[in-house]
Amino acid sequence: MNSERIKTLASFVSLEDNVLDVGCDHGYLSIYLYKNHLCASVLASDISSSALDMAKKNFSKYQVSIKAYVSDGFESVDAYFDTAVIAGMGTSTILHILDNHKCPNKLIISSHNDLFKLRKTLNKKGFKLVKEASIWENGHYYSIMLWEKGRQKLTKSELLFGISKSRDYYLYLFKKNKELLEKVPFLKRLKLRYLNYLLKGLIEKK
Numbered sequence: 456m457n458s459e460r461i462k463t464l465a466s467f468v469s470l471e472d473n474v475l476d477v478g479c480d481h482g483y484l485s486i487y488l489y490k491n492h493l494c495a496s497v498l499a500s501d502i503s504s505s506a507l508d509m510a511k512k513n514f515s516k517y518q519v520s521i522k523a524y525v526s527d528g529f530e531s532v533d534a535y536f537d538t539a540v541i542a543g544m545g546t547s548t549i550l551h552i553l554d555n556h557k558c559p560n561k562l563i564i565s566s567h568n569d570l571f572k573l574r575k576t577l578n579k580k581g582f583k584l585v586k587e588a589s590i591w592e593n594g595h596y597y598s599i600m601l602w603e604k605g606r607q608k609l610t611k612s613e614l615l616f617g618i619s620k621s622r623d624y625y626l627y628l629f630k631k632n633k634e635l636l637e638k639v640p641f642l643k644r645l646k647l648r649y650l651n652y653l654l655k656g657l658i659e660k661k
């Protein structure tokens with residue numbers, strides 16, 4: 456396994472966790488967790504039966520015994536889990552998945568869009584952001600977050616840019632916003648200037 460992204464998702468899992476890999480697709484994260492004995496148990500699920508068939512093929516190829524469910528999020532999973540990994544989806548799908556009575560108290564999440572809305576909504580739902588990493592892979596930054604039940608007041612900068620404290624990530628966002636400045640209408644330009652003002656504060660922080 457040479458995906459830094461998958462290794463980082465796995466590094467947020469603890470030995471005592473009973474993990475459900477939601478939207479497992481190929482099943483690589485589940486296999487990595489199982490093979491390396493990184494948690495107490497692993498289940499896998501995906502809304503797509505063809506994705507799950509591929510995961511099941513990989514489970515036999517790598518000789519791992521992982522129960523797999525066709526399920527919209529947690530809905531059809533009837534075995535015990537206390538930790539969910541939800542990665543590689545957009546924020547609206549992730550929030551839809553979390554809006555379920557089976558939502559566990561520990562979440563490892565990586566969304567590919569609208570991270571502000573994701574952090575704000577999870578924080579409002581009574582989760583605290585414990586840890587975050589910004590991982591560069593295949594020409595993209597991936598924000599990987601660990602959330603646990605609890606109260607926490609996140610600042611505007613933390614809601615917008617997370618808590619990874621990765622200067623490279625903040626610099627990347629700053630430069631991207633700067634490039635966009637020339638191409639967008641006035642109001643959007645004001646917003647980008649404000650975002651870059653906050654990012655500058657993070658970049659210059661010791």
Ligand SMILES: C[S@@+](CC[C@H](N)C(=O)[O-])C[C@H]1O[C@@H](n2cnc3c(N)ncnc32)[C@H](O)[C@@H]1O
Pocket residue numbers: 477478479480481500501502503506526527528541542543544548552
């Ligand atoms: C891009 S793949 C990500 C695979 C893996 N989690 C990763 O991060 O490498 C997204 C997967 O999420 C699945 N998915 C999308 N919506 C879902 C839902 N509501 N419940 C479960 N799985 C879902 C898709 O079928 C697809 O296999």
